[in-house]
Amino acid sequence: MENLKALSYALRQDVVRMIREGKGGHIGGDMSVMETLVALYFHEMNISPENQDDPDRDMFIMSKGHSVEAYYAVLAEKGFFPKEEVISRFSKFGSAYIGHPNNKLPGIEMNSGSLGHGLPVAVGMALAKKMDQSPSRVYVVMGDGEMAEGSVWEGAMSASQYKLDNLCAVVDRNRLQISGCTEDVMHQDSVEERFKAFGWNVLSVDGNDIDALIKAFDEAKTVKGKPTLVVANTTKGKGSSVMENKAPWHHKVPSDEEYAQIMSDLKAREEALRNE
Ligand SMILES: Cc1ncc(C[n+]2csc(CCOP(=O)(O)OP(=O)(O)O)c2C)c(N)n1
Ligand SMILES: [Mg+2]
Numbered sequence: 502m503e504n505l506k507a508l509s510y511a512l513r514q515d516v517v518r519m520i521r522e523g524k525g526g527h528i529g530g531d532m533s534v535m536e537t538l539v540a541l542y543f544h545e546m547n548i549s550p551e552n553q554d555d556p557d558r559d560m561f562i563m564s565k566g567h568s569v570e571a572y573y574a575v576l577a578e579k580g581f582f583p584k585e586e587v588i589s590r591f592s593k594f595g596s597a598y599i600g601h602p603n604n605k606l607p608g609i610e611m612n613s614g615s616l617g618h619g620l621p622v623a624v625g626m627a628l629a630k631k632m633d634q635s636p637s638r639v640y641v642v643m644g645d646g647e648m649a650e651g652s653v654w655e656g657a658m659s660a661s662q663y664k665l666d667n668l669c670a671v672v673d674r675n676r677l678q679i680s681g682c683t684e685d686v687m688h689q690d691s692v693e694e695r696f697k698a699f700g701w702n703v704l705s706v707d708g709n710d711i712d713a714l715i716k717a718f719d720e721a722k723t724v725k726g727k728p729t730l731v732v733a734n735t736t737k738g739k740g741s742s743v744m745e746n747k748a749p750w751h752h753k754v755p756s757d758e759e760y761a762q763i764m765s766d767l768k769a770r771e772e773a774l775r776n777e
Pocket of ligand 2: 644645646673674675676677678
């Protein structure tokens, strides 16, 4: 199997380049969610440019759509569009690679960015797949700040009502949102207990650990009669001390010095993981 740990750090470098080129981007949440996307796209899900029109493909929704740069880097690596094109064109005037996911691009199932919509749409998709007796599974990635949206809880309620065991949701639990700590803005401890109370199977893992994520996604597939939530406990800005756990790095363009430091930190980590 490809070295997915090292790949996560290589793709983080693509993200940082993209954000420098595009002069903006939600860098902190891109860094925290990277292993989740890599585990899903390179291990778990049955999705590729070859089967993107197959009705039985797995479905993916990036509900925390502001982390589009991480999503673009993974889709480009997967072959949905050319990597250098997305890096050089990201967020430029007239570019297709805009600052939130849109379904005119190959591989993107749903427009997102207005938080709180991904889970309800995923519930509808999962219900439809059940009705069609499709083997397809539906995955949705949300932010922890996103838990403040009421529609998340309507989706959570209906997913268990309809016993959607073909649905797997992830919360990127980095404990920060746009304006500070989630527990200060809209407290939610414990997100695990809340989803359990809504009838979900809940797994809580180190969300920057590929092996732990893969184990959780594999386990989710075996659970019958209820949807699964994977709480991915992550670090916002993961990969460089310049940005780790710092709320202002929610949306930020690194300066020349910061850029050099971040890229060198990410490269060093990638190389260490390649040699492990
Ligand atoms: C409905 C809605 N309200 C507000 C926003 C503005 N907004 C963009 S990102 C963000 C914070 C999201 O935090 P979180 O879900 O924790 O994401 P992450 O930490 O992974 O970046 C907010 C409030 C939005 N995109 N959609
Ligand atoms: Mg967050």
